[in-house]
Amino acid sequence: xxxxxxxxxxxxxxxxxxxxxxxxxxxxxxxxxxxxxxxxxxxxxxxxxxxxxxxxxxxxxxxxxxxxxxxxxxxxxxxxxxxxxxxxxxxxxxxxxxxxxxxxxxxxxxxxxxxxxxxxxxx
Numbered sequence: 452x453x454x455x456x457x458x459x460x461x462x463x464x465x466x467x468x469x470x471x472x473x474x475x476x477x478x479x480x481x482x483x484x485x486x487x488x489x490x491x492x493x494x495x496x497x498x499x500x501x502x503x504x505x506x507x508x509x510x511x512x513x514x515x516x517x518x519x520x521x522x523x524x525x526x527x528x529x530x531x532x533x534x535x536x537x538x539x540x541x542x543x544x545x546x547x548x549x550x551x552x553x554x555x556x557x558x559x560x561x562x563x564x565x566x567x568x569x570x571x572x573x574x
Contacts, residue, residue: 484510494522494531494542503528503560511535515543519552521571524563526555533565544571 481497482489491497495516497507507529515521521542524531531551533540542550550568553561 479505481505481507482510483507483514485512485514498522498524498527498529498531501527501529506530506532508532508534509540509566511539513541513543515545516548518548520544520549521551521568523552524555524557524561526557528558528560530562531564532562535565537565537567540565541567541569542571543569546570547572549573 479502481491481501483491483494483497485492489510491500493516494507494509494514495518497509501507505527509532511534521544522531544550548571550566550571551563
């Protein structure tokens with residue numbers, strides 16, 4: 452027979468309540484393809500829809516946006532990743548905008564991988 456002390460009972464009870472209140476979340480994978488075959492046609496639309504921890508996968512092609520940058524990560528801890536090579540997946544500022552803006556509190560959890568960033572301008 453095992454005797455559990457009062458302190459052990461409270462610790463066990465606390466751990467049981469804690470484990471019951473923890474919910475597991477899974478990352479969403481959002482796909483970007485300008486031809487409409489993905490979830491989104493622009494990177495910014497996908498970033499705006501993403502939650503922290505999500506992946507935004509960008510198809511090969513030349514990606515640009517009409518605003519002040521091709522993409523603003525808006526402080527989100529996401530993974531922004533090209534599905535092709537850097538030579539195939541290009542963020543083009545067209546000589547008039549930034550490529551990627553990271554100025555809203557992004558952390559080390561924000562990852563950007565696999566892009567060529569070209570023709571960008573920041574004032």
